[in-house]
Amino acid sequence: MHSRRPTRQIRFGDSRVGFVSVGGGKPRADGTPTTPAPVSVQTMTSGYTHDVDGCVREINKLAAAGADIVRVAVPEKKDTDALKEILPQVKVPIVADVHFHFQRALEAVEAGVHKIRLNPGNINDRAQVIDVIQACKAKGLPIRVGVNEGSIIERKDKQKRMKELGAVFSDRKHGYMLAIMIAKLEEYLDIFYEQDFYDIAISAKSMDAAMVVDAYTEISNRFDHPLHLGVTHAGPKETGCIRSIAALSALLCNGIGDTIRISYANDPIYEVQDGLELLYSLGLKTRVGVDLIACPTCGRIQVDLFTLIQDVRKALAEKIQLPMKVAVMGCIVNGPGECEGADVAVFAGDRRGIIYVQGQKVANVPEEQILSKLLEECLSFQDKVNRGEAKLGEKVVDIVPPDPIGQTGSGWEKIASGLVDKAPTTLTIGRT
Numbered sequence: 144m145h146s147r148r149p150t151r152q153i154r155f156g157d158s159r160v161g162f163v164s165v166g167g168g169k170p171r172a173d174g175t176p177t178t179p180a181p182v183s184v185q186t187m188t189s190g191y192t193h194d195v196d197g198c199v200r201e202i203n204k205l206a207a208a209g210a211d212i213v214r215v216a217v218p219e220k221k222d223t224d225a226l227k228e229i230l231p232q233v234k235v236p237i238v239a240d241v242h243f244h245f246q247r248a249l250e251a252v253e254a255g256v257h258k259i260r261l262n263p264g265n266i267n268d269r270a271q272v273i274d275v276i277q278a279c280k281a282k283g284l285p286i287r288v289g290v291n292e293g294s295i296i297e298r299k300d301k302q303k304r305m306k307e308l309g310a311v312f313s314d315r316k317h318g319y320m321l322a323i324m325i326a327k328l329e330e331y332l333d334i335f336y337e338q339d340f341y342d343i344a345i346s347a348k349s350m351d352a353a354m355v356v357d358a359y360t361e362i363s364n365r366f367d368h369p370l371h372l373g374v375t376h377a378g379p380k381e382t383g384c385i386r387s388i389a390a391l392s393a394l395l396c397n398g399i400g401d402t403i404r405i406s407y408a409n410d411p412i413y414e415v416q417d418g419l420e421l422l423y424s425l426g427l428k429t430r431v432g433v434d435l436i437a438c439p440t441c442g443r444i445q446v447d448l449f450t451l452i453q454d455v456r457k458a459l460a461e462k463i464q465l466p467m468k469v470a471v472m473g474c475i476v477n478g479p480g481e482c483e484g485a486d487v488a489v490f491a492g493d494r495r496g497i498i499y500v501q502g503q504k505v506a507n508v509p510e511e512q513i514l515s516k517l518l519e520e521c522l523s524f525q526d527k528v529n530r531g532e533a534k535l536g537e538k539v540v541d542i543v544p545p546d547p548i549g550q551t552g553s554g555w556e557k558i559a560s561g562l563v564d565k566a567p568t569t570l571t572i573g574r575t
């Protein structure tokens with residue numbers, strides 16, 4: 144993992160919903176230093192914004208799932224009118240997503256929204272852009288400039304422009320698109336800089352994961368504004384998940400990206416859940432709730448592990464708030480190793496489950512009792528941690544697993560007695 148790329152920082156929200164900072168590491172205009180804010184997760188509502196009750200319900204559901212920022216579409220005046228009723232009822236910063244009609248941005252600012260998103264592909268009248276910049280500046284609101292591949296394609300002189308711009312990145316598969324995105328951004332951001340406005344975030348989305356990696360990498364070399372990462376039109380969750388994670392992981396591992404949105408043609412709750420899991424997996428966010436480890440199962444399995452894992456996942460998601468590590472393993476091969484590194488763990492064998500708490504064996508129960516006993520142990524461990532009697536991630540006892548290979552020898556004793564060469568490059572478990 145590379146360290147986060149320093150950017151200017153933007154901050155938005157209010158005292159009621161709280162404030163979110165995005166990016167950081169570069170000093171503010173007044174010289175005050177900033178540190179990079181944790182990468183935030185955002186999503187967008189799927190219902191109509193003018194359906195006030197439905198929109199409030201959806202925003203609150205997404206915030207409860209862990210969304211740091213929620214965006215809403217405001218295609219019509221009735222949507223920006225609805226914002227006045229929606230905003231006092233939600234507990235997360237709201238971004239108005241504006242396309243085609245700059246008036247919607249002005250109305251959303253007036254309604255009290257926390258941030259505006261503009262698309263240079265469809266709001267490009269200089270005077271209109273300046274009006275929006277001035278309205279945001281007066282209220283201290285940031286603007287995201289989002290260039291999307293689908294809405295930025297040159298319609299006039301396309302062949303000529305493709306040739307000119309493509310030559311800039313002639314070594315890239317997407318040279319023309321990359322050049323046009325950067326050219327549009329430079330042109331658009333010049334208007335902002337002329338207005339002395341720097342509260343900006345940038346996005347440059349495509350449905351092509353490789354293009355997304357190239358675009359954000361080039362943009363991060365050229366601009367110091369925080370970056371909102373995303374793969375647009377990623378598709379259904381089943382395939383969109385891989386497409387999004389492929390692009391976003393590559394960028395985040397290189398220190399690029401300050402806020403993320405995973406987009407699915409599905410309930411946005413999955414966007415939040417998967418966005419959080421991505422950040423947890425990369426160590427970019429402190430986990431809330433259980434870190435569940437489970438084996439994929441194989442021909443050695445002796446319990447119905449797929450059902451057990453799903454039941455454990457649902458039960459723990461409801462009842463455990465601490466980021467405890469819970470392992471559910473199918474057999475003795477990898478079971479003891481994973482159990483040793485977990486706070487609470489079970490490994491199965493012969494239609495039974497052997498349960499451990501921080502390395503200490505606490506139960507050996509038949510298959511039908513594994514779920515309830517594991518849950519009981521997790522709850523009891525959570526209580527102990529909350530009372531200060533135990534610490535997460537602190538192993539109490541080393542698990543000594545039974546020798547699974549029997550007389551042939553698993554190697555443990557041989558290694559201990561010096562009969563096996565311990566150097567990793569020459570390790571051989573030879574005959575004595």
Ligand code: SF4
Pocket residue numbers: 438439440441442443444472473474475476477478
């Ligand atoms: S832990 Fe056991 S059952 Fe699970 S995948 Fe590994 S060998 Fe197979």
